[in-house]
Amino acid sequence: MAEMTYSEALNLALREEMRRDPAVFVMGEDVAVWGDRGGVFGVTRGLAGEFGLDRVRDTPINEEAIVGVAVGAALTGMRPVVEIMYSDFLTLTMEPLVNQAAKLRYMFGGQARVPLVVRTNLGASGGKAAQHSQSLESWMMHVPGLQVAMPSTPADARALLKTAIRDDNPVVFFEHKLLYFQRGEVPGPEEWLEFGRAAVRRKGRHATVVAAQAMLGMVLVVASRLASAGPGRSRCRRATWPSTTSTRPWRGFAAPTFRFPTARRWRRWWRLVRPPSSRDFGRFWRGPGGARQGSASRGSRALVAPSAWPVTAVDHLR
């Protein structure tokens, strides 16, 4: 068990898988030499030093070619892990990702496998406008043949990336910009997570909230507030593996319901969902021991939480 950031946990997963399997290689824009030895968000930092520029390949700026070439490599015995710098740029990869990677195993009657991981990140972070802030995971979920992974903690980041790399089918792996510098405990080397299962983050009896990534932290804050406000304990799940065609339902999933609130309920509801105070932020971004999560010098702007609260979830909780 070691404490590290989400970004460091992803880096560790890549290292471990590249050491374990020579078929694993990394490819993308600025993954080898940019900044502090690789990766705009530091996920591939130092990999080129350990594995060489053959297995950690900087590419020209052409997302379509990056994913297209990765599909061909995956079909012929390699396990490419490609980086698309921002998930907004997935739009440029639609042909190889949706028409080729997702469909070839099926259309070729099972004679091919496409063990491909497309790493990218989602979420808004600090004034980058609408071409660097999109969250396109639900779009990807609607493509049969693509699997979608969305880790919420450093431990999940490492474990899910290892699972994704070992999977024989294409995985779009969404990291979250606001989580890259969040710290957390990461367990021992052989830890990995089975796809398709949710993790219970907080147990309760009255309602279920499904949340992922940065919103998980928000939900936990609200759940704590609800618990102290007295409507009963709540249960929080982190969905790591949404799937459109999976036959395995999310255990414990409940559809949200809505009732028009009375004035009294409105007041009570507002107390629960009012915008967070600075005290709330402190609670969200500090670990149980009160330690600051992430380094103020390199990540403080990225740690500003989104202002939207999960109102539907709170309605449901009430």
Next chain:
Amino acid sequence: MAASTSTDTNVEVLRRMMLIRAFDSLLPDLYTRGLIRGSSHAAIGQEAVAVGACAALAADDYITSTHRGHGHTIAKGGDVNRMMAELMGREDGYCRGKGGSMHIADFSIGMLGANGIVGGGFGIAAGAALSARLRKSGQVALCFFGDGAINQSSFHGVANLAGIWKLPLILLCEDNRFAMSGRAEQMIAGGDPVKRAQAYGFPGVSVDGMDVLAVRAAVAEARVRALAGDGPTLVVAACYRFQGHFSGDTQSYRSKEEMAPWLERDPIPAFRSRLLAEGGLTEAEADALEEEVATSIAEALEFAQASPWPEAAEAWEDVDG
């Protein structure tokens, strides 16, 4: 003109061209009889490109193909029985009936699939070339594509990447003069597609796509370059699509006068005459070859019709996510 090669190989070259012609000639009849559905595209007139290129490759080299791909599979050594079964959507088809005409693949012979997307093979072929490089396997990858596909952005992305990384890749443009109704001279800026290679820093070679040995020689040279680590080659083979884009094409975009000189240069009778003239083949042997091919196709039809339909439950197999 191409270097001479062994007679046995040349007879096999002729046989494969004949087999492609016979296979694709059957398509309209199969539609009429209701035996196949969906789209299928005949490569009649283009047989010399497919067979010439594959004759220059090793058995474990990779190819990617196009929507007009039956010929490429046959040229690489594919089994016409399983191809016919695939066209008919049967269980014994190459893709267990899930791919049909536009998605025949045989990974056991390095045939990484026909593709329903124009230009869909560029990334796959370049990726296979990168994989061969990383695994130090000594294989090359050849990407068949048409003059229409050279305008796709995927061509640019892959040509650039293969150029800087010097991948063992052969880009083989089947310039059959038409992208459906779009003429090459009308749709390709700069005119001749072969000029594009220069921009990426690798050779572009024009070859007569109606001459099977010329194609074979050009691809053999490109393969030597690829294996020597000198990177990709663009080979542009000038040929002509004798039939419509697909069976129902009225071909209003071209005249009989325009087609006539190309039809006269039909690559199969030309190569047959050449082998006869050079003494590599007798008339009797050539006729026997034609009969053998006709028998193969008849057997393929029987095989396919006898093959069962896939189970309904198979519709859910081989997909996750």
